Amino acid sequence: MSSTIALIFIGVSVLFILGIKFLSSPKTARVGNLIAAGGMFVALLALHKSDGQSVWAQGWPFNYTLIAIGIVVGLVMGAIGAYSVKMTAMPQMVALFNGLGGGAAALVASLEFTNPHTDKFQLGGMVLTVTGPHEPSAFIAVCMLFATLIGSLSFSGSIIAYLKLQGKFEKPHTFPGQNLLNGLILLVILSLCGWLTFHAIGGGAVAAFIVLFALALFFGIAMVLPIGGADMPVVISLLNSFTGLAVAADGFAINNLAMVVAGTLVGSSGTLLTLLMCKAMNRPVTNVLFGAFGSSGGGTAAASGIAGTVKPIQADEVALLLAYAQRVVIVPGYGMAVAQAQHQVRELSEELGKRGVEVQFAIHPVAGRMPGHMNVLLAEANVPYDQLIEMEQINPSMDRVDVCLVIGANDVVNPAAREEKTSPIYGMPIIEADHCKATIVMKRSMAAGFAGIENHLFYKDNTRMLFGDAKASLNALVAAVKAN
Amino acid sequence: MDTNILFIFILSIFLGFEVISKVPSMLHTPLMSGTNAIHGIILFGGILVLADAATPLAQALGFVAVVFGSANVFGGFMVTDRMLQMFKKKK
Numbered sequence: 372m373s374s375t376i377a378l379i380f381i382g383v384s385v386l387f388i389l390g391i392k393f394l395s396s397p398k399t400a401r402v403g404n405l406i407a408a409g410g411m412f413v414a415l416l417a418l419h420k421s422d423g424q425s426v427w428a429q430g431w432p433f434n435y436t437l438i439a440i441g442i443v444v445g446l447v448m449g450a451i452g453a454y455s456v457k458m459t460a461m462p463q464m465v466a467l468f469n470g471l472g473g474g475a476a477a478l479v480a481s482l483e484f485t486n487p488h489t490d491k492f493q494l495g496g497m498v499l500t501v502t503g504p505h506e507p508s509a510f511i512a513v514c515m516l517f518a519t520l521i522g523s524l525s526f527s528g529s530i531i532a533y534l535k536l537q538g539k540f541e542k543p544h545t546f547p548g549q550n551l552l553n554g555l556i557l558l559v560i561l562s563l564c565g566w567l568t569f570h571a572i573g574g575g576a577v578a579a580f581i582v583l584f585a586l587a588l589f590f591g592i593a594m595v596l597p598i599g600g601a602d603m604p605v606v607i608s609l610l611n612s613f614t615g616l617a618v619a620a621d622g623f624a625i626n627n628l629a630m631v632v633a634g635t636l637v638g639s640s641g642t643l644l645t646l647l648m649c650k651a652m653n654r655p656v657t658n659v660l661f662g663a664f665g666s667s668g669g670g671t672a673a674a675s676g677i678a679g680t681v682k683p684i685q686a687d688e689v690a691l692l693l694a695y696a697q698r699v700v701i702v703p704g705y706g707m708a709v710a711q712a713q714h715q716v717r718e719l720s721e722e723l724g725k726r727g728v729e730v731q732f733a734i735h736p737v738a739g740r741m742p743g744h745m746n747v748l749l750a751e752a753n754v755p756y757d758q759l760i761e762m763e764q765i766n767p768s769m770d771r772v773d774v775c776l777v778i779g780a781n782d783v784v785n786p787a788a789r790e791e792k793t794s795p796i797y798g799m800p801i802i803e804a805d806h807c808k809a810t811i812v813m814k815r816s817m818a819a820g821f822a823g824i825e826n827h828l829f830y831k832d833n834t835r836m837l838f839g840d841a842k843a844s845l846n847a848l849v850a851a852v853k854a855n
Numbered sequence: 856m857d858t859n860i861l862f863i864f865i866l867s868i869f870l871g872f873e874v875i876s877k878v879p880s881m882l883h884t885p886l887m888s889g890t891n892a893i894h895g896i897i898l899f900g901g902i903l904v905l906a907d908a909a910t911p912l913a914q915a916l917g918f919v920a921v922v923f924g925s926a927n928v929f930g931g932f933m934v935t936d937r938m939l940q941m942f943k944k945k946k
Contacts, residue, residue: 387893388874394889395878401939404889408932411896418899434906434914441905441918442898445925452926453933461938465888468931472894475923478916479900486913608887615894619867623860625903631860632867633896639871640890644883651880734881742883750941761880 379417384632386410391640414629458751459708462740463536466607469614470529476617477522481584483624484515484567485577507624512571514623516564519580520587522617525610527591532607535600536740543599550661553593560586594660601782602659604741605648609656612641651736652799681817684835686844689776689811690851693719696773698729700765702802703749705739706779706815707841713752715845716778720754722852732758733765733775733802735783766803775807777828779814779841785826795824810834813844885938892931898924 387410393403449468456464484507507515563583570576598606615637622630649656693699707716720730732754738745746759769775777784784804787794804810805828812829814836828834837844878886901924905917 388870390893391871391874391886391890394886395875395882397879397882400882400885400889401936404885404892404932404935404939407889407893411893411928411932414896414899418902432906434908434917437914437918438902438905438921441901441921442925445898445922445927446929448922449926449928449930450933453930453937456934458938461884461888461934464930464934465884465891468888468895468927468934469891471923472891472897472927472931475897475901475920475927476894478920478923479897479904482904482908482913482916482920486909608883611887611891611894614897615890618894618897618900619864621897621900623864625900626860627899627903628860628863630896630900631864633893635864635867636871636874637890637894639868640875641871641887643872643875644878644887644890647878647880648883736880741887743881743886744884746881747884747938747941759881 376417379413380628383410383414383417383629386413387633387636391636458748459705459711459740460536461747462604462607462744463533465741466529466533466536466603466610469607469611470526470533473522473525473529473610473614473617475522476614476621477519477526477584477587479621480515480518480522480617480624481580483621484512484519484571485580507571509568511624512568513564514620516567516583518617518620518624519584520560520564521613521620523584523587524591524594525613525617527588528595528610528613529591529607531592531595532603532610535595536603544596549593549597553590556586556590556593560590598659604737604744605645605652605656605659607741608641608645608648609660612638612645615639615641648737648742651742654799681829682835684811684837686837686847687851689835689837690848690855692774692809692811693723693728693776693848694726694852694855696723696728698731698772699723700731700733700769700772700775700804700807702733702735702775702777702780702784702804703738703745704778704780704783706781706813708739708745708748708779710779710815710841712778712841712845713748713754715842715849717749717752717754719845719849719852720758722849726852730758731760731765733762733804734759735762735780735802736800738780738783762800762802769803769806770808772807773809775804775810777804777810777812778845781814781826782824784828785824786831787824787827790827804828805831805834808833811837813837813839813841815840885935888931888935888938892928892935895924895928895931898928900924 386406390403390407390410393399393406452464560583563579567576567579595606615634619631619634619638622634646656649659701716703716723730732749734745736742739748749759782796784802785796786805788796788799788801791797810833812834829836875886901917901920905921908914908917
């Protein structure tokens with residue numbers, strides 16, 4: 372019996388690994404996702420308790436009804452969320468699902484911890500040698516405390532990340548001594564964990580555990596609140612890997628190998644993904660987490676004294692420039708996505724293509740709200756794959772571009788990242804829109820970008836501003852190009 | 856403590872790093888979303904603790920864990936699939 376389970380478990384692990392592997396190549400990504408989902412299904416069928424009995428092969432106690440209802444409720448919630456969310460709000464949705472996973476991990480660990488008399492369950496052939504009432508071994512206790520701590524931190528942190536991406540208090544919130552306070556809370560949390568490891572049963576354990584849970588929730592909020600909205604992708608990726616680790620720790624605690632493998636895979640691949648994202652922004656991960664992005668550099672733009680004035684332009688003129696250009700590069704940003712203007716952008720690029728203009732899209736690694744977000748949005752609007760050029764590939768030839776059309780992008784084209792050492796985004800690689808012969812910036816107003824800093828590009832000599840709603844402006848451009 | 860499980864844990868860490876080391880940045884979002892769905896396996900943890908819950912409080916908390924885990928796993932895979940089906944279209 373147990374060798375059958377062990378075999379199924381090996382199969383499940385292989386499916387997860389293949390799934391993630393396939394997910395990292397565009398051609399196989401969708402299949403990879405389905406493979407991972409299949410692995411989940413197989414694991415569900417093979418779910419076993421420690422006595423080797425399948426959880427599906429016994430009677431139907433009342434708790435099973437609760438389980439069934441819970442699964443259906445979660446399924447409906449998840450399906451509604453997944454299919455109703457707009458593509459622009461995708462990162463928030465991922466944050467929310469991640470938070471739920473973290474919350475579940477914390478609850479599972481809590482229930483295990485406060486009820487250490489229950490039998491242990493397992494999926495693999497491993498046998499856990501505990502019988503009757505017992506205090507958990509120090510290792511198991513640490514696993515459960517870790518899962519509680521990281522899971523609840525991931526839950527509250529993800530909710531804050533979700534709210535920030537929804538536009539609620541997206542500016543960093545800081546006050547003097549914040550890092551000190553966070554440090555103190557962390558110290559208290561760790562002390563509680565240390566004490567609980569050896570006092571899991573008996574006086575004060577439950578009370579201490581509840582305090583720990585509450586502090587961990589608070590710490591998640593305190594950790595994410597000072598981080599600016601622009602850094603949320605990194606935070607979500609980090610919390611995603613946290614949840615993975617919490618799940619793995621739960622797997623140790625309830626001796627479920629499938630959870631250990633799945634959680635660990637997510638934890639380590641998520642950590643690598645977080646580092647890759649930070650690399651794309653050229654910032655160390657510690658800077659993102661503790662730097663309180665934007666707060667130190669706030670107001671420097673005014674102090675630096677930008678020379679020149681903003682020069683507006685009308686749609687007709689822009690259309691003329693575009694229609695008679697040889698090479699046009701479009702730099703799409705989140706503003707384009709918010710205005711739901713992807714289809715108009717595609718229309719414009721097709722119209723220009725018909726006239727023999729070479730049109731390319733320059734994609735910054737962190738364009739949109741997450742790395743790769745912009746590719747998803749443009750793919751949705753049927754922009755052909757081969758027109759999307761990554762930043763490193765397009766930058767060397769930017770000085771041979773006749774017109775660069777910046778649509779709703781801001782920080783990713785801000786030359787301050789290259790020129791101004793005091794700028795909070797200094798060192799971040801940018802698309803060098805300022806090197807083009809002419810740059811048109813389409814923008815709703817002169818408001819600063821997501822990072823909250825002024826953009827020097829707007830004041831350059833060869834830059835013109837086309838103000839207004841991106842969708843309306845693009846419609847005007849398409850019409851004017853057709854007329855030419 | 857079972858050392859086998861620890862052995863598997865350590866190998867999984869390296870595997871996780873290895874498996875995504877060459878991912879292009881355009882797939883970062885779907886990959887994050889896909890791995891997010893995989894940690895939805897916590898649903899099974901929820902099922903196991905709820906199956907064994909003895910008090911109303913444990914039942915309530917276990918129920919919440921199952922709902923959360925279920926939303927995580929189903930929503931996660933669905934939203935990833937929705938993202939990825941767009942990558943299919945090529946001209």
